[in-house]
Amino acid sequence: MQPTDAQLPSRRLAHQLREAITSGELPPGAKLPSERVLAAEHGVARNTAREAIRLLAEEGLVTASHGRGVFVREKRRLLRFGSERYSRTTRESTGLSPYRAEVARQGRTARVECTSITRTVPPVDVAERLGVDPESESVVRRENWYYADDEPVQVGITYIPWEIAGGSVLATSAQMGKGSLYARFEELGHAITTVREEVTARMPTPEETRGLAVPDGVPVLDVLHTGIDQDGRAFEVTRFVMRADLNGLDYRMPVEQ
Amino acid sequence: MQPTDAQLPSRRLAHQLREAITSGELPPGAKLPSERVLAAEHGVARNTAREAIRLLAEEGLVTASHGRGVFVREKRRLLRFGSERYSRTTRESTGLSPYRAEVARQGRTARVECTSITRTVPPVDVAERLGVDPESESVVRRENWYYADDEPVQVGITYIPWEIAGGSVLATSAQMGKGSLYARFEELGHAITTVREEVTARMPTPEETRGLAVPDGVPVLDVLHTGIDQDGRAFEVTRFVMRADLNGLDYRMPVEQ
DNA sequence: TAGTGGTCTAGACCACCAT
DNA sequence: TGGTGGTCTAGACCACTAT
Numbered sequence: 001m002q003p004t005d006a007q008l009p010s011r012r013l014a015h016q017l018r019e020a021i022t023s024g025e026l027p028p029g030a031k032l033p034s035e036r037v038l039a040a041e042h043g044v045a046r047n048t049a050r051e052a053i054r055l056l057a058e059e060g061l062v063t064a065s066h067g068r069g070v071f072v073r074e075k076r077r078l079l080r081f082g083s084e085r086y087s088r089t090t091r092e093s094t095g096l097s098p099y100r101a102e103v104a105r106q107g108r109t110a111r112v113e114c115t116s117i118t119r120t121v122p123p124v125d126v127a128e129r130l131g132v133d134p135e136s137e138s139v140v141r142r143e144n145w146y147y148a149d150d151e152p153v154q155v156g157i158t159y160i161p162w163e164i165a166g167g168s169v170l171a172t173s174a175q176m177g178k179g180s181l182y183a184r185f186e187e188l189g190h191a192i193t194t195v196r197e198e199v200t201a202r203m204p205t206p207e208e209t210r211g212l213a214v215p216d217g218v219p220v221l222d223v224l225h226t227g228i229d230q231d232g233r234a235f236e237v238t239r240f241v242m243r244a245d246l247n248g249l250d251y252r253m254p255v256e257q
Numbered sequence: 258m259q260p261t262d263a264q265l266p267s268r269r270l271a272h273q274l275r276e277a278i279t280s281g282e283l284p285p286g287a288k289l290p291s292e293r294v295l296a297a298e299h300g301v302a303r304n305t306a307r308e309a310i311r312l313l314a315e316e317g318l319v320t321a322s323h324g325r326g327v328f329v330r331e332k333r334r335l336l337r338f339g340s341e342r343y344s345r346t347t348r349e350s351t352g353l354s355p356y357r358a359e360v361a362r363q364g365r366t367a368r369v370e371c372t373s374i375t376r377t378v379p380p381v382d383v384a385e386r387l388g389v390d391p392e393s394e395s396v397v398r399r400e401n402w403y404y405a406d407d408e409p410v411q412v413g414i415t416y417i418p419w420e421i422a423g424g425s426v427l428a429t430s431a432q433m434g435k436g437s438l439y440a441r442f443e444e445l446g447h448a449i450t451t452v453r454e455e456v457t458a459r460m461p462t463p464e465e466t467r468g469l470a471v472p473d474g475v476p477v478l479d480v481l482h483t484g485i486d487q488d489g490r491a492f493e494v495t496r497f498v499m500r501a502d503l504n505g506l507d508y509r510m511p512v513e514q
Numbered sequence: 515t516a517g518t519g520g521t522c523t524a525g526a527c528c529a530c531c532a533t
Numbered sequence: 534t535g536g537t538g539g540t541c542t543a544g545a546c547c548a549c550t551a552t
Contacts, residue, residue, distance in 0.1 A: 008521070018463075034537060045523045050538085058315070060460045066538050067530030078457065086512045196509045200335065201458030201476045201501035203317045206275075219458045219476035219501070244458035244476070252453045253510045255343045265540070291518060302542045307519085323519050324549030 009044045013052035021061055021072050032062065032070040060217035060245070073215075079103060079148060082250040086182060086192050086227075097180035103148050111147040114174035119162065126159045126237045129196075129226050140165040145211075152212045153246045158238040164188060181236075185227070190235040194228040197251075201244060208241055218245045266301045270309035278318055278329050289319065289327040317474035317502070330472075336360060336405060339507040343439060343449050343484075354437035360405050368404040371431035376419060383416045383494045386453075386483050397422040402468075409469050410503045415495040421445060438493075442484070447492040451485040454508075458501060465498055475502045 020026040033041070038049040053070055056062045064070045084090060085098035094101045103110035120141045127134035139159045146154040158181075165171040170184060177184070182192050200222050204214045214220065220241050227236040277283040290298070295306040310327055313319045321327045341347060342355035351358045360367035377398045384391035396416045403411040415438075422428040427441055434441070439449050457479050461471045471477065477498050484493040 010521075036537085045525090047524090048522060051521080053538095058460060059462065064538060065531090067532080067536080069537060080455075083508075083510045084513060089513070192512050194509060194511055196507070198337075199456060199478070199506040199508070200504075201478050203315060203474050203476065205316065217460050219460065221456070221458050247457070249456040250453070251340075251456070251508050251510065252451065253340045253508065254451055255449050256341060256346070267540075293518085302544090304543085305541060308540080310519095321519060322550090324517080324551080326518060326550095 009042070010048050010051040010055065013038065013042055013044070013049060014055040017052065017056060018059075018061065021056075026072050028072050028074045030072045032072070034069060057216045063215050063217075076245050077106065078248040079106065079153065079246060080248045080250045082252060083195060083197075084252070086195055088182075088186075088191075091180065091182060095178050097176070099146055099154075100180075106148075108148045109150070111150065113145045113147070114142060115145055116143045117141070117171065117174065119171070122159050122237075125224065126239070129224075129237050130159065130161055130234050132161050132163075138162050140171045142170075148246070151246075152243075154240055154242045155208075155211065156238050156240045158236060160236050164190065164235055182227070185229075185235060190227075190229040190233070192227045193230045194232075196226040196228065197249070198224040199249060204241075212241070212243050214243055215245070218243060220244055221247060221249070223249070266299070267305050267308040267312065270295065270299055270301065270306060271312040274309065274313060275316075275318065278313075283329050285329050285331045287329045289329070291326060314473040317472075320472045320474075333502050334363065335505040336363065336410065336503060337505045337507045339509060340452055340454075341509070343452055345439075345443075345448075348437065348439060352435050354433070356403050356411075357437075363405075365405045366407070368407065370402045370404070371399060372402055373400045374398070374428065374431065376428070379416050382481065383496070386481075386494050387416065387418055387491050389418050389420075395419050397428045399427075405503070408503075409500075411497055411499045412465075412468065413495050413497045415493060417493050421447065421492055439484070442486075442492060447484075447486040447490070449484045450487045451489075453483040453485065454506070455481040456506060461498075469498070469500050471500055472502070475500060477501055478504060478506070480506070 017032065026032065035046050035049045035053065039046040042049065053062065053064065057064060061073060062070050063073050079102055081102060085102060090101060096104065097112065099112060100110040118141050119137050120139060121137055122130065122132060122134060122139045124134050130139065132138045139161055142158040144156045144158065145152060146156065160170055168184065168188060185192065201219045202222055204212065204220045208214060208220060221244050223240040223242065225238045225240060226234050228234050274289065283289065292303050292306045292310065296303040299306065310319065310321065314321060318330060319327050320330050336359055338355070338359060342358065347358060353361065354369065356369060357367040375398050376394050377396060378394055379387065379389060379391060379396045381391050387396065389395045396418055399415040401413045401415065402409060403413065417427055425441065425445060442449065458476045459479055461469065461477045465471060465477060478501050480497040480499065482495045482497060483491050486492050
C-alpha cells in the first residue's frame with residue numbers, strides 16, 4: 001500500500017509517522033517529536049516537517065496544541081442517536097429529551113441551552129418540507145446548543161410553523177418541561193409518528209469550527225430532521241450540525257415489502 | 258460575524274475571498290486570481306496567499322487544479338439513498354440494484370464493479386453484528402466500487418457468513434443477476450426485513466483519497482449497514498464509504514410508540 | 515513556451531504553555 | 534525562561550496545463 005508520492009520528503013515523513021501511529025508505536029495521546037526535532041532528524045527544513053504534520057492533522061490522526069506539542073488523537077466515544085429516541089416509551093420512561101437520555105445512558109452529563117427563540121422567515125429547504133410560505137415570517141425558530149460534560153457537541157435549529165407554535169410555550173419558553181419538545185407537540189395534536197432524516201457530511205464553516213470547537217481534520221454531520229404526525233403532516237424541521245468525531249447515527253428500520 | 262484572527266494577513270485574505278464566494282461575486286466554477294497575483298495585489302508573500310487558499314480548500318469552498326488555477330467548487334447534485342431502496346417492490350419494479358435505481362433516476366450512468374471476492378476473517382465490528390467467530394475465515398468478503406458517469410462515488414465491502422454464502426453465487430460470482438444481491442439472499446431463505454445503518458463521517462484515508470479521487474476538504478460518510486431477515490438474523494453486513502460531496506442518506510422511519 | 519499550482523529552503527518573529 | 538506551535542518572508546525549482 002504505497003502512499004502518494006513516496007519520494008517527496010514531506011510525504012515520506014508523513015508516511016513514517018502514520019505507520020508509527022497505526023502500528024501503535026505512537027499510541028493515542030502520545031506526543032510527537034517537535035517540528036524542529038523532526039526537521040533536524042530527517043534533514044529537512046522545519047516547514048517541510050510542518051507540512052508532514054499538516055497532512056496527518058488533515059486526516060484526523062493528530063492534533064496540534066499551541067505551545068504544548070502535537071499529539072496522536074484519542075479515540076473518542078461516540079454518542080449514538082437512533083430513531084427510537086423519538087418514541088413515546090423512551091420519552092415517558094425517562095422523562096428526558098432524546099438527547100439527554102442518550103448522554104445519560106453513557107454516564108455523561110448533558111446540558112442543553114436554548115440560546116434564542118424568534119419568529120422568522122424559513123430557509124427554502126425547510127419551507128419546502130414544512131409546506132409553508134418561504135417568504136413570510138411564518139415559522140418559529142429555536143436555536144439549541146447541546147453539551148456533554150460541558151463540551152459542545154451539537155447545534156440544532158428547529159423550525160415550527162407559526163400556525164402550530166403560535167401562542168404556545170413552543171414560541172415563548174426555553175424550558176420545555178417534562179417529556180420535552182415532543183410531549184408538547186403531542187398536547188397540541190401532533191404526535192410524532194414518522195421521522196425523516198436527510199444526512200450528509202461536510203467540513204464545518206468558520207463559525208461552526210469556533211462554536212463547536214471542532215478540531216482540525218474533523219467534519220460535521222449535517223442532519224435535516226423532519227417530524228411527521230399521525231396525519232402525515234410535517235410539523236417540525238430541525239437542522240442538526242454535529243461534530244462527527246463525537247456523534248454517530250444509528251438507524252434501525254423495517255423494510256417495506 | 259468576525260472570522261478568527263482578522264488581523265492576520267492570511268486570514269484577512271481568506272476572509273475577503275470567502276465573502277466574494279458566498280456573495281456570488283465569484284460564482285461556482287469561477288477562477289480565482291493566481292497565487293502570485295493575489296500575493297502582489299495584497300502585498301504579501303506568495304506562501305501567505307497560498308495559506309489563504311488552503312484555508313478555503315479545507316472548508317470545501319475551492320479546489321486547486323495543478324497548472325490550471327484555483328476554482329470555486331461547483332455545487333454537485335447529491336445521490337440520495339433511502340431505506341426504501343431495499344424494498345422488494347423497488348427491486349422487482351426496476352430489476353435494478355438499489356444503487357443503479359438511484360443513479361438512473363437522476364439520469365446518470367451507473368457502473369458497479371465487483372473487484373474481489375474472497376473468504377476471509379471479518380473485522381471485529383462486523384463479526385459482532387453477524388454473530389460469527391472473529392478469528393476464523395468465516396465470511397465471504399465482496400468488494401464493490403460504484404461509479405456515476407465513470408466517476409467513483411462509493412466503495413462497499415460486503416461480508417456474508419460462510420454458512421450462508423458458501424456454495425452459492427454469492428461466494429463465486431461477480432454478477433448477481435436480475436434483482437441483484439437481495440433477490441439472491443431471498444432465494445436462500447433470507448428476505449431483508451429490517452435494515453440497521455450506523456452512520457458517521459470522517460476524513461478519508463490516503464487510500465480512499467486516491468481510490469475515490471476525493472478532493473481536498475471533502476469528508477466521507479462511513480455507513481455500517483446490516484441486513485436482517487424475517488427471523489431477526491443478521492445475514493449480511495456492508496461497510497459503505499461514500500464521498501460526502503456526492504452522496505446523501507435519506508431515511509424515513511415509523512416511530513414506535 | 516508561459517503561466518499555473520506544488521514543494522522546499524533557511525531564515526525570522528510572535529503567541530502560548532509549562533516550569 | 535525555554536520550548537513549543539503559528540505565521541510570515543523571499544526566494545528557488547519542479548510538474549502540470551494550455552496555447
